[in-house]
Amino acid sequence: MAETQQSNTESQPKGAGKPQKERSWIRMAIFGVLLGVGVVWGGMRLIRSFSYVETDNAQITGNIYPVIPRVPGKVVEVLAEDNQTVKKGDILVRIDTSDYQIRRDMAEAQLLRARAAVSAAQAEIVAAGATQRKLGADLRRSRNLQQQDVISRAELDAATAGATASSAQHAAAGDNYKAALAQAKLAEAELKNAELQLSWATITAPADGKISKKSVQPGQQVAPGQQLIAIVGSGDLWVVANFKETQLEHMRPGQKVIVRVDAFPGKEIDGHVDSISAGTGAQFTLLPPDNASGNFVKVTQRVPVKIVFDKKPELPLAAGMNVIVEVKVK
Known part of the structure; x- marks a missing residue:
């Protein structure tokens, strides 16, 4: 038996345990690098958290102009197409005259x-x-x-x-x-x-922009007040970010903002805080909460903050796009 063990030992080549030790050191080195990167990244995020407040509850918003007839009649011609870019004064719809x-x-x-x-x-x-x-x-x-x-x-x-x-x-x-x-x-x-x-009877575009919703066809009978087309203004897009009320302590108009659009990963747009709403979002709902009646449950409220771009973005932004915003408060 002892002879067999001795022969097995002798049959193993010298240095067979060396690769295992090398792999172990490599794993430890990789782990150390990852740990260091994690510590650095976590430290940077921690430091950044003291200077910035962030929310992903934010969307791009713009002026939406409704195209509404002022006289009743039968539509004889529709010159507007979906997603068409129009200028103020362009003819969109003609009513029988x-x-x-x-x-x-x-x-x-x-x-x-x-x-x-x-x-x-x-x-x-x-x-x-x-x-x-x-x-x-x-x-x-x-x-x-x-x-x-x-x-x-x-x-x-x-x-x-x-x-x-x-x-x-x-x-x-x-x-x-x-x-x-x-x-x-x-x-x-x-x-x-x-x-x-x-x-x-000749309906024109009220502003420059892009047609985003068209619900009129030739032969249709229209009435005053009926929305036929919606135009999203081309030159006046901004961001409405709904921050938690606990994030507003140091937020002021004019502070620098970084905007990242979900549709364009890796792209950042510079902006600044324009104004902070005088009421929470819940106050403008159809049925605002009344804390004086019933059982009171305290819920952190969100306050809309208007953020404007420092210059017109080159990206093809659209109203309603989701964004992430960071406001430099310190």
Whole structure:
């Protein structure tokens, strides 16, 4: 038995345990490196946690402009396409203008009639004024003649009555002229209103941006207040980050912010805190919590913080994208 063990020992080559020791040292070295990296990384994160506050409860937000008709009618043409970039004033939708053109033509005819009435009233004033001046002169002559007993008292009374009637007619003509002017102004207003409604039948983009939601097709009957298209403003995107209330102790407007977009890993965008909301997000829900009723459960609230970019990002950002933000508070 001893001879067998001795022969096995002798059969093993010299240095057979050396690779095992080398592998053990390599594993220890790798473990040491990883441990060192972990300690350094953890230390950096710990130090960073004292200077930055972070949240992933944040999204890119932008101004969304609704495209809403101001007059009812049948859609005859839709010039907008999904995800199309548009400029302010670009024509998006056309509504049938037949009824509105007829109303405008009727308003124009009414205005012409009103202006003709004004001209007639002016002529009436001129005629009444001439008659008034003539009968007034006749009355003065009649008085002189009556004092000289050339005419009778009855003839003087007739001249007086004629002069008085002419004065009343002149005043009435003036009133008719004022009424005709009022009707003309009303007709002008009705024409402007008809032209305005006709112009509203052509719906244009309210701002520069990209069409993100289109729910209108030719042949559709639309009504005022009905949203047809939504346009996301192209030049005014920002971030709304919902920080815990416990993270706001040292946060102030103007502080530097680093924004990382989930859609573009490894990319960072510089920004700064623009403003902090005056209320928590829960206060603006449909049914805000009422802690005075029922059993009270304390829950950490989140406060919206508006963050704007220092310059327009080159990345193709879209409203609603998720982001991670870090605010340098110290």
